[in-house]
Amino acid sequence: MEPIYEGKAKRLYTTDASNVLRMEYKDDATAFNALKKGSFENKGRMNKAITLLVYKMLEDKGVKTHLIGDVDDITLLVKKVSILPLEVIVRNVAAGSFSKRMGVKEGTNFRRPIVEFSYKNDELGDPFINEDYAREMGAATEEESAYLKRQALLINDVLIDFFKRVNLRLIDFKIEFGRLAEDPGQIVLADEISPDTCRLWDAETGKKMDKDRFRQDLGDFMESYAEVLARLQHKA
Ligand code: UDP
Numbered sequence: 163m164e165p166i167y168e169g170k171a172k173r174l175y176t177t178d179a180s181n182v183l184r185m186e187y188k189d190d191a192t193a194f195n196a197l198k199k200g201s202f203e204n205k206g207r208m209n210k211a212i213t214l215l216v217y218k219m220l221e222d223k224g225v226k227t228h229l230i231g232d233v234d235d236i237t238l239l240v241k242k243v244s245i246l247p248l249e250v251i252v253r254n255v256a257a258g259s260f261s262k263r264m265g266v267k268e269g270t271n272f273r274r275p276i277v278e279f280s281y282k283n284d285e286l287g288d289p290f291i292n293e294d295y296a297r298e299m300g301a302a303t304e305e306e307s308a309y310l311k312r313q314a315l316l317i318n319d320v321l322i323d324f325f326k327r328v329n330l331r332l333i334d335f336k337i338e339f340g341r342l343a344e345d346p347g348q349i350v351l352a353d354e355i356s357p358d359t360c361r362l363w364d365a366e367t368g369k370k371m372d373k374d375r376f377r378q379d380l381g382d383f384m385e386s387y388a389e390v391l392a393r394l395q396h397k398a
Pocket residue numbers: 249251257258259260288334335336358359360361373
């Protein structure tokens with residue numbers, strides 16, 4: 163069966179139900195706007211399993227998501243959405259592009275979390291934007307941007323606590339939202355939440371347990387994902 167969509171890390175397939183899709187997690191890894199590429203055995207399986215645990219926990223806390231259920235090792239059943247062309251990033255600690263852009267040392271704590279938006283467009287390199295850009299680009303109304311920011315901060319609070327319980331510090335993360343195909347007025351959390359999309363540092367040693375191991379060639383890449391998954395599974 164041919165996917166209806168194939169991205170860098172996932173494939174989407176239709177199902178018998180018109181507003182339900184199968185989301186398959188691939189083993190591929192990309193970084194720096196796909197300039198750096200690799201494939202890692204079991205990455206899809208682990209990111210799927212971590213996303214499932216995180217999404218179930220968020221649903222339990224009242225966060226509306228696209229998740230319907232589990233299919234197999236690498237596949238989730240999700241509601242069909244149209245993804246808003248925005249990446250919503252929440253930062254608790256300086257790292258990555260923030261440190262580079264602002265010249266602030268990695269590891270510097272913020273007094274309060276930072277929420278930022280970027281415009282999802284590979285050709286433009288996902289540029290940093292604000293609510294006014296989002297409105298003029300037709301990506302989200304001002305009310306929707308305000309809602310996304312509130313949801314992102316709520317999700318941050320829940321995730322900080324969730325990861326803290328398994329001795330991981332949530333440094334920053336990226337989330338995406340989509341409009342439900344069956345009800346486009348409703349915006350829900352969509353896409354994955356995994357060590358591909360979060361920075362997670364071991365609370366004791368400070369060891370990076372996320373995609374920075376691939377970006378920065380730190381070694382132990384899949385071992386770290388396996389460790390994150392094992393900690394979350396043992397806690398549950
Ligand atoms: N992130 C992501 N996809 C992107 C850009 C960022 O998942 O296309 C995640 C990234 O893993 C990190 C957070 O968002 O957890 C903040 O990333 P940052 O803006 O610092 O960019 P990066 O350093 O990854 O280029």
